[in-house]
Amino acid sequence: MRYAAPTSVAEAVALLGTEPNSRVFAGATDLVPQLRAGRPEPGVAIDLKKIPRLTSVAIDDGTWRIGAAAPTSDLTANEALTADVPGLVYASGLIGSDQIQNRASLGGNLCNASPAADAVPPLLVNTAQAVVAGPDGERTVPVADIPTGPGRTSLRPGEFVVEFLIDRPPPGTADAYLRLIPRTEMDIAIVGAAARITLDADGSCVAAAIALGAVAPTVITVPAASGGLIGQPIDARALAAVAAAASAAASPIDDKRGTVTYRRQVAGVLAKRAVAEAAGRARNGDGP
Amino acid sequence: MSRTHVRCRINGDDAEFLCDAGDALLDALRDEMGLMGAKEGCGTGDCGACSILMDGRLQCSCLVFAPEAEGSSIVTVEGIADGDRLHPLQQCFLEGAALQCGVCTPGFLVAAKALLDRNPDPTETEVRYALAGNLCRCTGYDKIVRSVLAAAAVMQQGKEEAAR
Ligand SMILES: Cc1cc2nc3c(=O)[nH]c(=O)nc-3n(C[C@H](O)[C@H](O)[C@H](O)COP(=O)(O)OP(=O)(O)OC[C@H]3O[C@@H](n4cnc5c(N)ncnc54)[C@H](O)[C@@H]3O)c2cc1C
Ligand code: FES
Ligand code: FES
Numbered sequence: 001m002r003y004a005a006p007t008s009v010a011e012a013v014a015l016l017g018t019e020p021n022s023r024v025f026a027g028a029t030d031l032v033p034q035l036r037a038g039r040p041e042p043g044v045a046i047d048l049k050k051i052p053r054l055t056s057v058a059i060d061d062g063t064w065r066i067g068a069a070a071p072t073s074d075l076t077a078n079e080a081l082t083a084d085v086p087g088l089v090y091a092s093g094l095i096g097s098d099q100i101q102n103r104a105s106l107g108g109n110l111c112n113a114s115p116a117a118d119a120v121p122p123l124l125v126n127t128a129q130a131v132v133a134g135p136d137g138e139r140t141v142p143v144a145d146i147p148t149g150p151g152r153t154s155l156r157p158g159e160f161v162v163e164f165l166i167d168r169p170p171p172g173t174a175d176a177y178l179r180l181i182p183r184t185e186m187d188i189a190i191v192g193a194a195a196r197i198t199l200d201a202d203g204s205c206v207a208a209a210i211a212l213g214a215v216a217p218t219v220i221t222v223p224a225a226s227g228g229l230i231g232q233p234i235d236a237r238a239l240a241a242v243a244a245a246a247s248a249a250a251s252p253i254d255d256k257r258g259t260v261t262y263r264r265q266v267a268g269v270l271a272k273r274a275v276a277e278a279a280g281r282a283r284n285g286d287g288p
Numbered sequence: 289m290s291r292t293h294v295r296c297r298i299n300g301d302d303a304e305f306l307c308d309a310g311d312a313l314l315d316a317l318r319d320e321m322g323l324m325g326a327k328e329g330c331g332t333g334d335c336g337a338c339s340i341l342m343d344g345r346l347q348c349s350c351l352v353f354a355p356e357a358e359g360s361s362i363v364t365v366e367g368i369a370d371g372d373r374l375h376p377l378q379q380c381f382l383e384g385a386a387l388q389c390g391v392c393t394p395g396f397l398v399a400a401k402a403l404l405d406r407n408p409d410p411t412e413t414e415v416r417y418a419l420a421g422n423l424c425r426c427t428g429y430d431k432i433v434r435s436v437l438a439a440a441a442v443m444q445q446g447k448e449e450a451a452r
Contacts, residue, residue: 001308001309001310002309003292003309003310003353003355003356005355005356005358027351028351028352028353029333029351032312032331032332032333032350032351033332033333035310036331036332041310045309045310045353047353047356049356071345073345096333096421097336097420097421097422098346098399098402098403098418098420098421099333099336099339099346099347099348099399099421100333100348100421102345102346102347103347103348103351103352
């Protein structure tokens with residue numbers, strides 16, 4: 001294996017293009033354990049962390065630009081970002097220990113394409129876009145279009161994610177993320193649920209999105225659960241309907257962390273709690 | 289294939305070593321630099337025995353490719369004492385019997401130092417969260433957590449005395 005640390009997006013694209021068996025990485029917190037488990041080494045490991053655009057986190061004309069290789073500890077330390085998307089920042093802060101958070105990136109979390117990746121449901125409810133660089137230049141795609149199955153993405157050969165774009169949420173909006181794990185730290189989600197809610201001055205819901213992790217081959221959005229909230233107050237009846245729709249949308253697997261029946265049940269419970277938490281934040285003006 | 293030449297600073301001194309691109313920084317520190325403090329417990333980021341500071345940030349050196357260290361500043365457990373004077377964390381671990389076999393200890397010390405560097409007066413809960421990435425299979429966590437809290441108190445007291 002060779003190691004390369006390009007300092008510009010163009011240089012990284014050129015390297016990926018000339019080295020067929022190359023692979024980008026940021027924190028390597030997924031890559032190294034996979035190599036240890038016997039995955040073949042890439043010919044060239046391309047370190048994205050030396051490209052300034054890939055590690056910067058900034059708001060620009062009402063749009064957050066989050067570098068795909070920025071460590072999650074830079075997100076949790078960013079108070080302005082936390083005020084705007086508390087659910088996304090909370091989810092980023094759940095990824096592993098302090099040691100892991102000084103390396104783990106959102107680009108890696110998304111492109112490793114685990115159905116249980118914690119940062120992905122909140123990216124989806126915030127309708128985040130990914131700027132993708134490749135041999136044909138840059139294109140912007142919805143984050144939701146990138147994972148296609150466990151460990152698989154829609155990125156074409158020679159492409160990588162440069163940054164994520166999230167429009168600053170409108171007033172009366174907030175997000176939330178909840179996950180259930182077998183212990184209190186350092187484990188993989190049995191289920192994860194994200195919600196983003198916008199309320200009008202009367203507390204009636206004018207926009208809603210819900211996404212679930214670990215209950216399908218990719219993270220999924222659940223329009224059937226969020227659609228029913230529009231025009232309603234977020235009350236017990238609305239939350240019960242969210243729970244039922246989220247459970248119905250879940251098609252999980254059985255594994256050591258939970259059975260199908262259990263995961264389905266938990267998907268409903270977490271979805272409704274995430275909606276309640278997001279709505280509470282939106283009501284209190286804890287969002288932007 | 290030719291090996292990569294890496295220049296960096298380790299524990300305050302200029303250092304250089306040769307490595308293969310796929311080597312873990314942990315192996316370069318141990319095998320090339322002879323710094324045996326950081327240990328390999330798992331090699332996959334789960335146990336924290338290999339913890340180091342790289343440019344001030346706590347990291348698992350088993351997850352860092354050795355060439356990534358080029359130009360960086362690294363602190364290992366060997367660098368936290370002041371000459372012959374143990375760091376208050378080391379002294380409190382000794383006095384508090386916070387180790388048995390000692391394999392996890394360098395990682396706990398470096399992780400605890402990273403915590404106290406940014407939060408000199410942590411609560412017990414903050415200590416437990418900050419050490420969640422470090423596993424110990426023999427001592428149990430209570431003595432370790434108490435020793436970190438004791439070291440924080442000693443260091444706060446030292447600061448107050450110096451200010452007087
Ligand atoms: C101890 C431990 C605990 C963990 N806990 C959690 C957890 O609680 N929740 C969770 O979701 N995950 C967890 N993880 C998994 C991992 O830390 C996260 O998925 C992390 O976000 C990966 O980021 P990275 O930068 O380290 O990815 P890398 O390992 O650098 O990359 C992962 C994959 O994505 C590709 N890739 C990386 N960046 C890009 C890019 N910009 N464009 C295209 N492809 C890219 C790489 O080629 C590779 O295939 C844990 C891992 C460890 C070791
Ligand atoms: S050896 Fe690095 S975390 Fe266990
Ligand atoms: S003292 Fe033996 S592992 Fe902690």
